[in-house]
Amino acid sequence: EVQLVESGGGLVQPGRSLRLSCAASGFTFDDYAMHWVRQAPGKGLEWVSGISWNSGSIGYADSVKGRFSISRDNAKNSLFLQMSSLRTEDTALYYCAKDMYRYGLLLHDVFDIWGQGTMVTVSS
Amino acid sequence: DIQMTQSPSSLSASVGDRVTMTCRASQSISRYLNWYQEKPGKAPKLLIYDASSLQSGVPSRFSGSGSGTDFTLTISSLQPEDFATYYCQQSYSTPHDFGGGTKVEIK
DSSP states (O other): OOEEEEEOOEEEOTTOOEEEEEEEESSOGGGEEEEEEEEOTTSOEEEEEEEOTTSOOEEEOTTTTTTEEEEEEGGGTEEEEEEOSOOGGGOEEEEEEEEEEETOOSSSOOEEEEOOOEEEEEOO | OOOEEEEOSEEEEOTTOOEEEEEEESSOOTTOEEEEEEOTTSOOEEEEETTTEEOTTOOTTEEEEEETTEEEEEESSOOGGGOSEEEEEEOSSSSOOBOOOEEEEEO
């Protein structure tokens, strides 16, 4: 079964850091681009960041550029999001999502598999 | 960045109704437009990709159309399990922005 399981969320103070992880199973992880998408409470979906299958292409939303860093470990079938200088507006449910197409380079990505999400709350 | 605008933001409909919602891009995105369904407490689910391709396992009552800047998601006969929020997303370029959503409620 294709599965994505996020972890690492929690309550953190503004200005602090947090690292999210996403464990993948049931598919050839290193063939696919991966993404983080978030949803603030009561709000819509926001694409946060994406990384190509070989880590050669990386992209960020303007709202997190310079503060968040995406990475992957293909040997461990894992995706990461290092979040620093956190703000209250980063409070959201963070989803890990898989690209539908093999060998994607952050062009024309379609998110066909999603995890259940991990909640990040930034508050003093 | 490409702005995605969905309308209406919400609609009320009855089981069996034909429902249509639209998504407009601020510039041409060819056919790189995807639709997702979201229900409370659940992860979003891909319904339609590349404007009109039905994702495997999705009922055929869902259909998508459009190209360029204007796109439509249609549910031909609304079922009880279809009451949810629907999001469009452009995959033409990063950032892969989503629209604000259309919430389909029971009339």
